[in-house]
Amino acid sequence: MKPLARYALPLLLVLAVVASFAYLQLEASALLSREGVGQMARYAAAFFSPDLSAPHLRAIAYGALETLAMSAIGTLLAAALGLLLALPAAGRFGLIAKAISRLLLNALRAIPELVWAALMVLAAGLGPNAGTLALALHTAGVLGRLFAEALENTPSEPSEALRLAGSGRVGAFCYGTLPTLWPQLVAYTLYRWENNIRMASVLGFVGAGGLGQMLYMSLSLFQEAQASTIILAMLLMVLTVDALSGWARQRWVRS
């Protein structure tokens, strides 16, 4: 019985993988056929001569700045909203508030950014505003939950002592809890910014502005050369933000 149980799980996993391929009826033969590969190769080749003309680069620069702004402002808003929701979610205002805020945070983060963006485009119209709001809402859910956990792990004696010395609630929180909480807030926020710059690039696919919107249009119009420049720009931006965020975390979040 024992050897069977040991191999059962890996066997099941292998079966699951095989079943997946079978279900999708991935026509491996069609993919790897001469014409299939040829078609992909031709399509790929079109990307190897990126359009580097000045007007296109200017447009990309503007799109990149727009995307950067979307990700930064969206993440900042999310941090503020997340902190606000983290207070009740950590139990500071009683059990009912805790349940409601946790539910809200879970709802915000369960819906993917792209779906939020589609909904925001409906509400706010096309353009980067929809993208910023979508990022803010989704990330608020993620950050709110992380902040709430961090808050629960922070000792409450300092702020209680201040409160019992006559301080207001906000003052007690800022002088008593915030100093200990701050490095974690910054670390999580920077970490999410890395993710949000990737998402901000693609929210444009549903019309939320930025480089994504440009890319979608170029691909729809079969302008591969322009599209490849945009992809290169996206890549560059992601790498830059990753580097910046890593540097900032190193410098300011020393434990």
Place this chain on the structure above:
Amino acid sequence: MLNPALPQRDPAARSRLLLTLIALALLWPGLSLSELDLGVLIDGSNAQTMGVFLSGFWPPAHGAEFLFLLGRATLETLAIATAGMAMALALAVPCALLATRSLSISAVSRGGRPRPWAQAVRWPVRGLLIILRSVPEIVWALLFVRAVGLGPTAGVLAIAITYAGMLGKVYAEIFESVDPLPTRALIGAGGSRLQAFAYGVLPQATGEMLSYTVYRWECAIRASVVMGFVGAGGLGQQMDLSIRMFAGGEVASMLLTFLLLVLLADLFSQLLRRRFV
């Protein structure tokens, strides 16, 4: 015993002031570029449109035919994620083996740091992995949809490529983080790199590798749904169609199914990880 105390300059004042100024300086262009307008969330006419849209959410569609379609789309999403991860694994493991410093022969005699040229040779592979994971998977999905047509194939390929990058990088780091002594001993005794890997690194690394892979599989499920919006099959593609047709009830059902799917995948992955680690 009392020191005559003169207030010294606050050492943190300068950097805080600088930071505040930079933040303010960047805030204005940031706000204008992102065209942030929180008012739209509470605007009257927008609220009405949203209200009409949201009111269509109830009741969620539950006709038999629709539920059958929903079930098939969900299975398709699961299949896309699993098949994509399998392909990503197949790609990631060789790349990780090539990129990791733990199998470097020149490192054995230098206490763990390979010779400069040996490090340089590994950079192209590391660079490739970085590029693969830095381009968002949905961009790959869009490209593949254009290349091979609508449907799950594009999704599988997109996940395979992006996640190969993620898995490859993390695997390489896991290989470097386990105890290097057994591996170095095996290489030093004349074993080949693959042998040293199989007997030295793999036994220690398996738990972490599997744990991370299962976690990524869970992310892949969410990514598959999102990629469906650009035509890569599964639940996402159906949701995109329903949104365009303003079929609120169908969107509601699909959102609920998606939430349920994510929850189950989360539980399943926790179960698997506990078993492996």
Place this chain on the structure above:
Amino acid sequence: MSLSGVSYRHANGHVALRNVDLQIAKGERVALIGPSGAGKTTLLRLLATHLQPSTGAFELLGCQPWALSVGARQKLRSRIGLIHQAPPLPARQRVITAVLAGRLGQWSLGHSLLSLIHPLDKQGATEMLGKLDLADKLYERCDQLSGGQLQRVGIARALYQNPTLMLADEPVSAMDPVLAAYSLSVLSREAANSQATLVASLHSVKLALEHFPRVIAVRDGQILFDKASSTVTSNELDTLYANDQLDAFAPFEPTPGQSLHIPRC
């Protein structure tokens, strides 16, 4: 202030104070002494209005604290300064901010928030720290200080608050005897200068008798004696600190140096 018939029972049923009757006039300096677990900390926290008495009448600074509204009680609390045995200071906070936090009850919200980022009253904080010989640590982080230094920061914070009633719970327990005597003398002098009432609980009977004109002895939640320091006899001290469970004769000056729990992040 006055307490009459005051008792306090903890949530777990343990009765910490039994029928305590106490009168302290404005400007007095009183020391609380007694064995560990006698209820000194509970009494101080009760006086600071952190704990509500289970029974009895309690009057403080001309009003009944527990008959007030929450807002009025908060205002009352800003006039009371409690010095903790283990100062509740966040590890990464700088000393200057920790000291300035003493006046949070008196500042507006805007002032508090601004002072968090850029300390506005450097002069005031330096002055207080200077009295305790810590002015050179103005910009250090709290986790870089020793236990005795942290206690002095706690005292400086209370001094900065400039309260009408100062309560100190073992304020010098982590300091060496010379420093402890010095800090206590600073505390007494400041209280006398601002005509504030000072009540301090102390481990060391020697320090209590030297620095405070009036001594209250607490044992098992009740007041054993309440008299002027000069009239305390060693018999009374023996009765106070008598411990039936110890085999050897317990010396009437228990060694200080409890382990301090410094809150770490």
